[in-house]
Amino acid sequence: MNVEMRYLHVFRVVCEAGSLRAAAGVLHRTEQAVSYQLRKLEEALGMPVFQRGNGRLTPNAAGERLLAFCREMGRDWEQLHEEIRTAASPVAALRISAVSGFGRYQLLPLFLDGPLADVPIRMRYPTAEDVVRHVETGVSDLGFVHRKNAHERLRHMPVGTEEIVLVTATRGSQLPALDSESLRHARYVTYDESDYVFATWFKQVLGVNITRLNVVAHFEELEEVLDWVAAGRGVSIVPAACIADHAARGDVMALCRPETPCHNTIYAVLDPTHHHAEIERTLQVVREHARL
Template sequence: MELEVRHLRVICAIGESGSLTKAAKALRLSQPGLTAQLRRIETMLGGRLFERTSGGAVPTAFGELVLTRARAVLPAIDDLTQGLRAPGRPHTIRVGSVNAPLLPGLIAALRELHPGSRVTTITRGASTRLVELVDSGHLDLAVVGDCPSFELAARPGVVLHPVATQPVFAIMPEGHRLAAQHEVTLRQLAEEDWVVPPPDDDRVREYWSTVFHAAGLTIRVLHEVEGPVLIDLLLAGEGVSLCQATFRQQPGLAVRPIAGDPLWYRHLLAWRREGPVGGEIAGPAARAYADVVGRNPVYPAWLSSSVASEVRW
């Protein structure tokens, strides 16, 4: 067995996500299949690359060395396959995104601004990793986000352009007692069980906890899951959570503002200063965001309310 590019992508996917489960999902592999691949790669390289811990997959010293080499090699391979194109082959614009509502509109705008180009996308849970991928040249553009006091760190080679700042709302089953109210308080939420995503590099969970702690409260986590499973548990009445103000309305769920608007989230674009995508995308991104403001009726009502507070950033 010889080392191949796909093996480097497996190693990097595990290193980026810190989890074999997340890496398998990103690579569209089964977890047992990915685990078997990793074992074969480790056997071929002659050393253990990751230690399995309760917190995920942590690189060994040897694994850190291999990751450093792989991250240096893969951009060059991508440049070879995407930059040195045969005549007539379309240019590729590589886009990354967290869970952001403006991505579809952004893709449409990129196709209009760069006719004939292919637009490819990947998603990641943490904004920090997406900014790293833009900085390293793996991505041309990324939709990212941050929170007050937990802003994304600036990088010399990356432009971080704010698109929109919005409040964070509470989300719960539509039959929940708090759903009968026009808005809920932090104290009321602290009295409930919670369904939350796992902590990640973007530190959103840390921001939530900090805001509750400042009010003398704590979040009582019952379930720590993500994606569709989180929504399913909310629908099953297993607790409450928080969501973006632009969360798409779903039957069975109720979205409510939080009194005093104590929590905020900011959408940003990240692009390489020397990359193919630049400031021309800022206006279309703002319009893409405006198009999704009405995805649930609560946010437009909040925006038009005389009590809607100014952003505290």
């Protein structure tokens, strides 16, 4: 059995909020995204953890025990685990948490075969909320997120930008028109963190806020999103750096308005009281390559 910590976090928020809608507001995600993670949790456990009815989600006996576990263990276990791993390592690796779109496609190449290839790292791709939590608790030395949230102790430092694009299949489907009326009725493939990305694109490119989407599929990672789009099953809005491989194969294409490109700021998340020898160098390289 492999239960991811983020599923437990979502489970606890839903229990405390009492409904999918309320929990989605707390987590800044769609109800579909929250429901998907609850389903994955119950699949991993092999049993239901809620009594469903009357619009509320109430934990059953198994759910009550799981909720107690979440409250007891929570972040303490994750921090302890990381401290043990760090103590056992002969080299002080730079521990990084980054949102998936930026982390996988822009940040990781800098360490793989770029100017930071000599830096030992431990890389994670959690949600933006968990990136901040990792830096706050000392699980990570450095974080990267695509939105700035006020925090009483942590710094959010702008270090770069990413372009956000609407993507569709190149074959087998009619290309959607780039206007608000057409896109209200499009079929969308969403993912964890897509709420903010979609809202940013709609606001910058169309000047509107489309809150109700026709969601045909939801995934955790962008790889599955792009496979679904390439198969003509829907459209999505993603960081442009993510589509390079699919675009090179001719599977997907970005639909853009040259006069209104969509760019989003990337922020580094730092704890001013925490120090690592490679943080400043990493930030400098990211600034140079992410075109701040």
